[in-house]
Amino acid sequence: MRIALLSPLPPEQTGIADYAAVWRRALEEQGVSVAAPLSGQPPAASALELGWQLQRVDWSRFELAHAELGGGREREFMALEWLARHQPWLKLTATVHDPERLIWRPPGLPRQWPRWLSQGAALLMDPLTLARERRLAGRLARLVTLTDTGADCLARRMRLPAERVARIPHGNQALPAAPLPPLPPEGPLRLLYFGFIYRGKGIEDLLDALALLQEEPDTRDRVRLTLAGGAAPDIAFGRSGSYLDSLRQHAIRLGLRRNMLDWRLNLPPEQIPALIQAHHTMVLPYRESRKLAWLGQMRGTSGALSWAAACGRGVVCSNARAFAEEAAHGNGEVYPQGDSAALAWALRGLLLEPQRLARHSASAGELGAERAWPSVAAQFRRLFEAVLTERGHD
Template structure:
C-alpha cells in the first residue's frame, strides 16, 4: 500500500511533528510506502501549487495529522475532497472535539478586529465560529475515517461533527520500544516536568504546589528535586507579556525553591528516554485555555504521557484534556486543573510515601508495551485497508 502523509515533520518543533515522524517510520516498518508531498512547504501559495502538481493517482489513500493550530493539512484535505472525490481520505485529529478550531483567514469586517488589541482578535474568532464549525463538519463528513488518540476525544468529536460511530476510530498514541530501566534511588525523589515551556502549561502551579508541600514537610526539603525539561524556542518563551523563562526563574526565587530546581532546556531527542528514566515521576500541571472554552472542549492527550509509558514512569497530571483516561490504568493520579492545593497534597504524599512511584511505573510500563509503535502502525494499516475497501457510510 502507498499512502500520502500530510503532516508537520522535524525539524519543526512541535509534538505533532515528532508524532508524525515516529508514525511514518513505523508504517514503513509494516510495509506501507509513505510519501510526504507537502514536507517542508509552509507557504500556503506554495502548498497549493504542490497540491496541483502532485500526481494523487499514485497513492491509495491520503492521511493527515490535524491539530496544533495548523491550517495547511485541513486546507489540503478540502482541496482533495473536491478535486479527487474517489480518493480515500483519513485523518488523526489531535485536538478533538474540533478539527482546527479557528479559520486560517477571517473575512471582512472581522479582519479589522484582528488588528486591534486583545480581546478583539479573540472576539473575531468567536464571531467567525459558526462558519468555522460548518466548514469543519463539512470536511469531517467527507473523510472516510477519523482517528482520535483517546476514547473521550473520539466521542466528543463524533457528537460535535455529527459523525456515525463507525467513522471514528480510537488508536492510542504510539510510543517507542525502550529497554526497561530501574527507578533511581528514592532519595532524593526526582520530579520531572517534560514538554514545551511556555505560558498555559501550568508550570507556575507546579512550583507553587511544590513550595506548599515543602512548607508542610520542611524536614524533607533535601529529599526532592524538580527538573524542568523541554523546548524553549524564542517564539514560545518570548511574548508580549515578557520573557517567560526569566519570569519562571524569578518565581522560583520568590518561592524559596532555589537549589531544588534543575533545568534541561531544548532537550535533544536522543536524551529524552535517559532523562525520563533518571526521574521517578512526571508531573503535567496543564490548564485548559479559557479562551478555547468558548469554542469547545479539547479532549486529546499529550506526547509527554506516551514517553512516560515508554519509559515506565508514572505521572501526576491535571484532569485537563483527556488525561484522566490516560492514567485510568493505575499509572498515576489526577487532580482538578488549577487546584494547587490538590497538587500539593499529591506531592506531599509522595514525600511521605515515595514507594507509590514503583506501582505507577509498573502500570506505565505495561501500557508502554501495549502501545509500541509497531503495534500502533499495524492498527493504522488495518484501518487504511478498510478505508480503501469501502467508502464512508
Template sequence: MKVALLAPLPPLQNGIADYAHGWRAALRDAGVDVVVPASGEDGGWDTRDAAFWRDVDLVHAQLGGGRGPEFVALEQLRVRWPKLATSATVHDPERLVWRSPDPAKGLARKAAAWPRPLPQLLALAGDRNTLARERRLAAGLDAMVTLTRTGAACLAERMRVDPDRVHFIAHGNPALPPSPLPTAAGVRLLYFGFIYPGKGIEDLFDALALVRRDRAQAGFTLTMAGGSAPELAFGSRGNYVAHLQERARSLGIADMLQWRLDLPETAIVDCVQSHHAMVLPYRDSRKLALLGRMRGTSGALSWANACGRGVIASDARAFAEELSHGNGVVFAQGNSQALAQCISALVDAPALAGDWAAKAAALGKRRQWSTIAQEFSDLFAATVEAKR
C-alpha cells in the same frame, strides 16, 4: 499501499510535528509507503500535482495545534481527487481546527502576531462559520482517528458524524528496555514538554512551595525539561522561561529546580528514567472552552509510559482516562493545594512511584509504535477497500 502524509514535521517545534515524525517512521517500518507531498512558499500543500496524487491510495492528515494548511489541503483534495480515500488524526478533539483555516498568507497568519487576546477574539468572532466548515469536512472524510476514547466520543458528537467513523488509536511510543527507579535519596520529579503559558507550570511551582513549607526536611527536586521556543498557534508572551525563573526565586524554590531546556531527542530517555515520576499540571484554556472541549493527550505522557514512569497529572484534556490504568494520579487542574497533596503523598510513600512505574511500563509495552502502526495499517486497508 501508498499513503500521503499531511502534517507538520521537524524541525518545527511542536508536539504534533514530533508525533508525525514517529508515526511516519513506524508506518514505514510496517511496510506502508508513506510519502509527503510538496509544500508551497505560503506554507500550504500542493494538491494539484497529478503525477503525485494519482499514485496515492489514501491521504492522512495530522490535524491540530491551530494549524490550517492540512485542513485546507483536505478540502481541496476532496474536490480535486474525489476518488481518493481521506482520513485524519484529530489531536485536539472535539474540534478539527478550532480557528478559521484560511491560507497561511491570509488574515489568520497576521493575527497570530497580534497581542493577546486579539487572536482569540478573532477566532471566537468567526467560530460559527469555522464550525460549519469543520462539519462539512468531517462529513466527507472516510475515517477520523483520536488518541483517546474520550476524544472520539466528543468529536463524533460535535461533528455530527456516525461514531463508527471515529476510531480510537492510542499515542504510540518507542520500545524501550525496563529501567529501575533512581536509587538516590529523595524524590526526583520531572516536568517534560514544551514550555509555554497554559501548561499550569505556575500551579506546579506554587505546589512545590507548599510542600517545602510543610515538609522542610523532605528531599525532593524538580527538573524542568523541554523545548523553550515552541511554534504556537496564538503567538507568544515574551520570555516566558525568564518569568518562570523569577517566580521560582520569589517562592523560594529556585534551589530545588534544575533546568534542561531544549533537550535533544537523544537525551529524552535518560532524562525521564533518571526521575521517579513526571508531573503534567496542564490547564484547559478558558478562552478555548468557548469554542469546545480539548480532549486529547500528551506526547510527554507517552514518553512516561515508554520509559516506565508514573505521572501526576491534572484532569485537563483526557488525562483522567490516560491515568485510569494505575500509572499515576489525577488532581483538579488549577488547584495547587491538591497538587501539593499528591506530591506530599509521593514524598511520604516513595513506593508509590514503583507501583505507577510498573503500570506505566505495561501500558507502554501495549502501545509500542509497532503495534500502533499495525492498527493504522489495518484501518487504512479497510478504508481504501470501502472507498473502492
C-alpha cells in the same frame, strides 16, 4: 499501500511534527509507503497559493491521504478540503490531536492581527467555522483520535456515527526497563516536567506546589524538580517577554531553593529516555484555556505521557484534556487542574508512601509495552486497509 501524509514534520518544533515523523517511520516498517508531498514547500500565504502547490502533486500515485490535524493547523485542514473537492476519488483520513474540534479557528485569519482581534474574530465566526469542520468531517472516510474520551467528544460535535471515529493510542518507543532512583526516604522525590515550555502548561502551579511542600516539616528539602523540553523562541518569547525568565523570577519570589530546580532545555532526542528514567515520576500540570472553552472542550493527550509509559515511569497530572483517562491504568495520580494545593497533596502522598511510585512505574511499563509503535502502526495499517475496501459513504 501508498499514502500521502499531510502534516508538519521536523525541524518544525511542535508535538504533532514529532509524532508524525515517528508515525511515518513506523508505518514504513509495516510495509506501507508514506510520502509527504508538501514537505519542503514554503508555507502558503493563501488558500489560492496552497491550491497551486496541491495541483502540482500527482495524486494518482496515492491510494489514500492522511492528515495530522491539531493546534489550529490551517494548511492540513485546507489541503483536505481541496482534495475533497478536486480529488473526490481519493480516500481521506485524519488523526485529530485536539478533539472535539478539527481546527478551532477560522482558516485564513491574518497572522499579523493583534491577539485580541484574532480571538474576537474566531469567536464571532465560530458558527461558520464549526459548519466548515462538520462538512469536512463528513467527507473523511475515518477520523482517528488518541483517546476514547476524544473519540466520543469528536463524534458528538462533528455529528458522525461512532464507527466513523476510531481510537488508536499514542505510540511510544520500545525501551528497556530501568530501575527507579532510590525511593524516599533514601533519596529525594525526583519530579520531571517534560514537554514544550510555554504559557498555558500550568508550570506556575507546579512551582506553587513545591513552595507549599517546602513549608511543611515532613516534606521540606525532599523534592527535586527538573524542567525539561523545547523552548523555541517563537513560543518561549512573546509580547510580554521571556516566559523562561518569568518562571525563574516566579521561583525566586516563592523562595524556592536553587538546588530544588534543574533546567534541561532543547534536549537532544537520544538523551530523553535516560533523563526520564533518572526521575521517579513525570508531572504534567496542564490547564485548559478559558478562552477555548467558548469554542469547545480540548480532549487530546500529550506526547509526554507516551514518553513516560515508554520509560516505565508514572505520572502526576491534572484532569485537563483526556489526562484522567491516560492515567487510569494504575500508572499515576490525577488532581483538579489549577489547584496547586491539591497537586502538593498528591506529591506529599508519594513522599510518604513511596511504594506507590513503584506500582505506578510497573503499570506504566506494561502500558508502554502495549503501545509500542509496531503495535500501534499495525492498527493504523489495518484501519487503512479497511478504508480502502469500503464504498463511499456520501
